[in-house]
Amino acid sequence: MRRMIGAIGGAVFGVAMVVGPAGAVEAPSADTAAQVEELMRLTSYESITDEARLEFTHELENVARSNGEPVEDVLEAAIAEAQDSLAETRRDAGSGSGVMALSGDSDSCGTKRVIGNATQTGDVFYSPASTAGVQHGHSGIYYRTGTVVEAPGPNRNSRSVSATSLKVCDNTYKQHVKRVYSERKSAGDRAYSKYRGKPYDLNFAFNKKNGAEKVNCSELVWRAYRYSAAGISLDVNGGSGVYPVNIKNSGYTTTYKVL
Numbered sequence: 232m233r234r235m236i237g238a239i240g241g242a243v244f245g246v247a248m249v250v251g252p253a254g255a256v257e258a259p260s261a262d263t264a265a266q267v268e269e270l271m272r273l274t275s276y277e278s279i280t281d282e283a284r285l286e287f288t289h290e291l292e293n294v295a296r297s298n299g300e301p302v303e304d305v306l307e308a309a310i311a312e313a314q315d316s317l318a319e320t321r322r323d324a325g326s327g328s329g330v331m332a333l334s335g336d337s338d339s340c341g342t343k344r345v346i347g348n349a350t351q352t353g354d355v356f357y358s359p360a361s362t363a364g365v366q367h368g369h370s371g372i373y374y375r376t377g378t379v380v381e382a383p384g385p386n387r388n389s390r391s392v393s394a395t396s397l398k399v400c401d402n403t404y405k406q407h408v409k410r411v412y413s414e415r416k417s418a419g420d421r422a423y424s425k426y427r428g429k430p431y432d433l434n435f436a437f438n439k440k441n442g443a444e445k446v447n448c449s450e451l452v453w454r455a456y457r458y459s460a461a462g463i464s465l466d467v468n469g470g471s472g473v474y475p476v477n478i479k480n481s482g483y484t485t486t487y488k489v490l
Contacts, residue, residue, distance in 0.1 A: 266306045267291065273313040274435040274472075275367065275385070275447075287434055290441045294471055297440065309436040309471055316474035320368050323402075323476060343398040344490055349373040351407055353415025355452055355465075357479035358403040367435065368475035369399075370448045372422045372455055380422040380455075382431055382448045389429045389446055403490040409483050410461050417460035425458075426451045436472045449475045456483075 271279055271287055295305045346356060352375055360369035371381035379397055382389040408415055425443070432438055432445035443454055453473040456465050465481045466473040478484060 263302055263306065266303075266310065270306060270310050270313060270436050271434075273310065273317065275433050277385075283433070290434060290437045294437050294440050305471070312468065312470040312472060313436060313474075315468070316472075316476055317367060319480070320366055320474070320476045323368075323479070342401050344401070344403075346379070346394055346397045346399045346403060346405070346490065348394050349376045349405065350487065351415060352376055352412070353408055353410070353419045353461075354405060355408060355478060355484060356399070356403060356405050357475055358399040360400070360448075360475075368449075368479070370452045370475040370478050371397075372419060372452045374419040374423040378423075380419070380427060380451065382426075382429065382446050382451045385431050385433065387431060389427050389431075389451055391423060391427055399490065401490065404479055404486045405488040405490070406479070406484040406486050408456065408461075408465070409485065410456075410463065414459070414461035418455040421459040422451060422455035426454060434472075435474055438472050439466065440471055449473045449478055452478055 267284065267288055268279055271283070276283060276287075291302060291305060291309075295302045298305060346358075352373060354373040354376075356371050356373075356379075358369045358371075360367070369381070371379045373394065374380045374391060377394050378391055379394050380389070380391050381397075408418070410418075426446050429443065429446045429451075432441070432447040432450060434441060435447060435449070438447055438450035439453065443450075446454065450473060453465050456463050463483055464473075465478045465483055467477045467481045470477075
């Protein structure tokens with residue numbers, strides 16, 4: 232069952248009814264449309280087109296249906312998670328760190344430096360970064376100690392790149408993941424074999440639940456560890472989305488070098 236609930240900028244879109252455990256149909260409030268746009272802007276949507284809004288709303292519906300929760304509750308939780316993750320990112324960045332528009336391609340950093348090799352296969356990194364003006368950081372995983380797999384940003388596909396050519400901003404954290412070698416290698420292998428060449432996913436809010444047809448940076452790293460032999464979630468807060476700072480501050484990651 233679907234219900235037309237509102238219009239923003241002349242575009243009317245639908246949000247699914249949610250069926251609770253007792254079978255009661257719960258309709259979303261009239262504020263849902265505005266909250267959807269707020270959440271989109273909190274992640275990395277610079278231009279909210281009708282098509283993007285519809286796709287985002289469909290993903291929201293799917294999460295609400297899967298959770299058996301009202302759309303409003305899912306939205307409120309996702310907005311709170313996005314706000315908390317962005318606040319945590321800003322606290323970690325500090326006053327002196329640079330901010331990049333896309334990993335490795337922007338001149339907006341005061342200083343850029345080569346990230347360099349990892350010490351272990353399956354290591355991850357966290358770098359200050361922003362997309363569409365949202366400072367949410369950037370993540371990547373070392374497929375091998377000299378090769379990074381990452382989703383560099385909007386309008387670009389995920390890729391592998393030499394660690395000796397990838398440039399990052401100051402305050403980039405290189406981290407070990409607390410797993411045995413075979414599990415770390417499995418995560419790196421999965422990132423390389425399954426998640427390269429994917430379009431960029433602007434939807435951080437539901438990136439753990441909206442499939443892997445598109446991936447963003449933290450989603451790629453999270454999926455590599457979650458769906459490999461490692462079988463762990465690097466998301467520190469366990470919400471519906473995983474942001475780069477959630478991986479940086481995971482109990483499974485430990486920093487061994489800050490650039």
